[in-house]
Amino acid sequence: MAHITINQYLQQINQAIENHEGSFCAELLSFKHPHVANPRLQLASPEEKCQQILEPPYDEMVAAHLCTYAVANHDFVEAYKFQTLVVSFLRAFQSHKEENALPVMSAVTLDLRIFANNAEQQLQKKGKGQPGEMLEKAAEQLMSCFRVCASDRAGIDDSKKWGMMFLSNQLFKIYFKQINKLHLCKPLIRAIDSSNLKNEYSPAQKVTYKYYVGRKAMFDSDFKTEELLSFAFDRCHRSSQKNKRMILIYLLPVKMLLFQGHMPTHQLLRKYDLIQFADVTKAVEGNLLLLNEALSKHETFFIRCGIFLILEKLKIITYRNLFKKYLLLKTHQLPLDAFLVALRMMQVEDVDIDEVQCLLANLIYMGHIKGYISHQHQKLVVSKQNPFPPLSSVS
Amino acid sequence: MLFEQQSEYFFVCILNKGNYFNHLLNLFLNSTQLQSSRAPSGGWRSPRNKQQCQNQSKTQKNEVEAEDQEKEIKEMAPRASCQTMCPAQELWNRESQNRLHCFEVVPGTESFRKPKGDPLRAVKEYSRPAAGKDVTKPSYLRPPDVLLKTVCYLIDEIAGSTSLHPWTEVYSFVFDRLRSVKQDMIIQRLSGKDCVAILELTVRFHIYASYRLCGEPLRIFDPRINDTHLQEYLNWLFDCYKTGTGPYPNQEEFQTLGLLYNLGSSPATQDVLELPERLRQTPSLKLALAINQAFLEGNHVHLLRLVQKLDFLQTCALHRHLVTCRRHLLLIYSHGYHSRNCRFPLDRLAQLLSLEPSLTAELCQVYGIEVNQHNQVLFSKSAFTEPEQGELDCKLYHSIVSEKQRGLTVKSIIHGCT
Numbered sequence: 090m091a092h093i094t095i096n097q098y099l100q101q102i103n104q105a106i107e108n109h110e111g112s113f114c115a116e117l118l119s120f121k122h123p124h125v126a127n128p129r130l131q132l133a134s135p136e137e138k139c140q141q142i143l144e145p146p147y148d149e150m151v152a153a154h155l156c157t158y159a160v161a162n163h164d165f166v167e168a169y170k171f172q173t174l175v176v177s178f179l180r181a182f183q184s185h186k187e188e189n190a191l192p193v194m195s196a197v198t199l200d201l202r203i204f205a206n207n208a209e210q211q212l213q214k215k216g217k218g219q220p221g222e223m224l225e226k227a228a229e230q231l232m233s234c235f236r237v238c239a240s241d242r243a244g245i246d247d248s249k250k251w252g253m254m255f256l257s258n259q260l261f262k263i264y265f266k267q268i269n270k271l272h273l274c275k276p277l278i279r280a281i282d283s284s285n286l287k288n289e290y291s292p293a294q295k296v297t298y299k300y301y302v303g304r305k306a307m308f309d310s311d312f313k314t315e316e317l318l319s320f321a322f323d324r325c326h327r328s329s330q331k332n333k334r335m336i337l338i339y340l341l342p343v344k345m346l347l348f349q350g351h352m353p354t355h356q357l358l359r360k361y362d363l364i365q366f367a368d369v370t371k372a373v374e375g376n377l378l379l380l381n382e383a384l385s386k387h388e389t390f391f392i393r394c395g396i397f398l399i400l401e402k403l404k405i406i407t408y409r410n411l412f413k414k415y416l417l418l419k420t421h422q423l424p425l426d427a428f429l430v431a432l433r434m435m436q437v438e439d440v441d442i443d444e445v446q447c448l449l450a451n452l453i454y455m456g457h458i459k460g461y462i463s464h465q466h467q468k469l470v471v472s473k474q475n476p477f478p479p480l481s482s483v484s
Numbered sequence: 485m486l487f488e489q490q491s492e493y494f495f496v497c498i499l500n501k502g503n504y505f506n507h508l509l510n511l512f513l514n515s516t517q518l519q520s521s522r523a524p525s526g527g528w529r530s531p532r533n534k535q536q537c538q539n540q541s542k543t544q545k546n547e548v549e550a551e552d553q554e555k556e557i558k559e560m561a562p563r564a565s566c567q568t569m570c571p572a573q574e575l576w577n578r579e580s581q582n583r584l585h586c587f588e589v590v591p592g593t594e595s596f597r598k599p600k601g602d603p604l605r606a607v608k609e610y611s612r613p614a615a616g617k618d619v620t621k622p623s624y625l626r627p628p629d630v631l632l633k634t635v636c637y638l639i640d641e642i643a644g645s646t647s648l649h650p651w652t653e654v655y656s657f658v659f660d661r662l663r664s665v666k667q668d669m670i671i672q673r674l675s676g677k678d679c680v681a682i683l684e685l686t687v688r689f690h691i692y693a694s695y696r697l698c699g700e701p702l703r704i705f706d707p708r709i710n711d712t713h714l715q716e717y718l719n720w721l722f723d724c725y726k727t728g729t730g731p732y733p734n735q736e737e738f739q740t741l742g743l744l745y746n747l748g749s750s751p752a753t754q755d756v757l758e759l760p761e762r763l764r765q766t767p768s769l770k771l772a773l774a775i776n777q778a779f780l781e782g783n784h785v786h787l788l789r790l791v792q793k794l795d796f797l798q799t800c801a802l803h804r805h806l807v808t809c810r811r812h813l814l815l816i817y818s819h820g821y822h823s824r825n826c827r828f829p830l831d832r833l834a835q836l837l838s839l840e841p842s843l844t845a846e847l848c849q850v851y852g853i854e855v856n857q858h859n860q861v862l863f864s865k866s867a868f869t870e871p872e873q874g875e876l877d878c879k880l881y882h883s884i885v886s887e888k889q890r891g892l893t894v895k896s897i898i899h900g901c902t
Binding site for chain 1: 754
């Protein structure tokens with residue numbers, strides 16, 4: 090591959106096209122394939138050669154591809170521009186009945202996104218251009234490919250609908266870079282949910298898909314997030330340590346919030362290099378001071394991952410656990426002062442009786458405590474049976 | 485030259501192949517970087533000293549690119565030459581069509597059949613973009629310095645005027661004229677410091693208005709429309725902060741206002757959390773984050789206490805969430821104190837809600853909560869009901885905001901002196 094001539098390369102593509110070998114054709118147009126290292130394929134103006142051997146529109150498409158990696162070494166912004174041409178040609182013949190276009194589409198759109206990413210970084214370093222501009226353009230291209238796939242009417246074997254999940258995943262990767270673009274995921278999710286191919290995609294694609302949809306659900310405070318992220322984690326291949334870690338980063342806070350009985354073991358955290366969660370896990374059992382310290386210590390990491398806010402929600406649970414642990418007394422009438430002392434011990438600053446009452450009222454309202462506050466007696470009166478219902482039973 | 489060959493080639497293709505090549509040609513011709521960078525690059529022309537030429541021409545290429553880009557931006561953006569707040573042509577048109585606003589006419593001519601336009605008071609109005617309308621004519625566009633002067637006029641002489649009434653009319657006029665300023669900014673692709681000064685004034689105006697006109701009938705003031713525009717201005721302003729070179733001395737103030745206005749919103753909170761450390765540690769932003777956190781935790785006692793530390797405009801920004809906060813507090817207390825013998829002192833509740841006791845009793849009534857004749861609140865979770873549409877008049881409970889206005893004039897508030 091690294092030594093073939095331009096003619097041989099073009100002949101191979103031509104053959105692949107004529108024999109409907111979609112995957113091989115895709116390889117010849119992908120940047121992951123060794124042919125990109127071949128200097129003989131880096132021509133000044135490949136158009137003529139391409140025209141000689143290939144039929145339109147493949148001639149321009151391959152020509153654009155050859156231009157792309159000729160400049161890729163210098164400049165990703167350039168590479169991106171040429172790759173855009175490749176994709177736009179692809180869209181043109183997508184509207185014809187071309188089977189096996191899907192592997193080509195997958196390879197080419199993947200490269201488009203990667204170039205857009207790199208081009209963004211290059212522009213940022215030079216301080217030029219609007220942030221997000223290149224990715225936005227790439228997203229538009231991918232979105233039109235998605236529409237072509239979604240509206241394909243061919244029979245299920247030849248249908249371009251098989252490309253929908255791959256494209257969605259590519260688009261998710263772009264949209265998730267900016268919080269205010271997340272709403273753009275909705276039409277994609279809707280389209281896939283309503284398609285009959287929903288469960289038939291490859292496991293790898295499904296894992297990626299559920300990971301992103303799970304994260305979106307988390308952002309929307311939708312309880313489905315646990316189910317989606319768990320699926321992704323369980324089905325993710327054992328060897329993809331990095332991916333499993335990424336899923337865990339979002340699955341752990343959700344599990345801690347919804348199923349407080351299921352705290353991650355220290356072993357698990359060590360295995361996936363997520364020790365940041367260790368202190369948080371321990372703190373939720375009732376140590377408010379430790380929780381505040383843990384959140385502040387790893388603030389940067391949690392904020393960057395976008396889970397800082399959801400972890401702060403654990404505070405309520407921690408209050409509940411603190412009160413329950415600290416006040417396992419025989420009496421069912423607990424003076425409010427005792428709670429105040431408990432909080433002061435946890436170094437919660439400037440909290441007074443009024444705030445204690447507010448906290449307790451909140452816990453009662455949320456169902457974490459069964460009882461009521463008596464203002465006259467300055468006491469919390471709890472139910473004799475089960476004053477602190479198990480957390481998993483409280484929504 | 486390579487480029488000429490290329491364009492010829494594509495031109496031929498267009499004649500032969502039709503539609504999607506048009507699309508391609510557009511792509512090609514619009515990516516002017518392609519044009520400028522293909523030419524000097526050594527690697528294309530002389531394969532012999534490829535490496536040398538590439539290295540040399542790479543720096544050349546970068547320089548040429550940078551110049552080209554700047555030229556592009558300046559050439560692409562329409563030029564603005566209108567030195568008055570209102571283009572002369574528009575003033576003449578509106579005068580002859582009797583479409584001047586009463587704030588724009590020469591005083592004394594209001595009752596004339598055709599009031600005379602005052603060039604010192606007329607301001608370009610917002611006009612919907614329409615096909616065939618050329619909005620880029622230089623004589624119609626106001627350059628950044630004129631735009632800033634226009635905004636200052638609108639704030640000082642109109643919004644800040646003590647003689648123009650009613651303020652709803654003042655708001656409508658200023659709202660529309662600011663929208664036109666925004667249009668001029670967009671058409672000229674303004675960015676950086678020019679934009680920031682104008683946007684900051686505009687944001688303060690809209691935040692103040694959201695409080696001042698609270699409770700006015702919908703046909704006169706729609707809080708949702710004010711909100712939509714305010715969010716747009718905020719987003720644009722924050723974009724300028726992010727992409728511009730700065731320094732922006734007011735950034736702390738506006739990030740704070742943005743968070744308070746969008747209290748409890750995950751995207752707004754995440755945006756603030758992602759700000760650089762030195763900004764997040766400023767006193768006002770720390771306070772705003774603490775208030776936001778209290779809101780998310782449902783700790784409204786703590787929240788209402790922290791609110792006392794906010795200044796007037798900040799409280800205006802937060803004001804639309806006060807109803808939610810107070811409602812939530814009454815709701816959780818209805819549950820938390822639910823018992824047959826509940827007797828919660830009204831005075832205490834008044835303190836917690838930052839309201840007068842009499843108003844507290846009224847508020848309880850609105851939510852179905854009983855207050856007995858000894859001024860004791862009988863909380864009960866079954867009693868709590870949502871108020872009817874229109875039953876809750878937010879304005880009645882505004883003292884927490886209004887008491888901070890004291891001697892401040894509208895003009896000074898919008899210029900940021902709170």
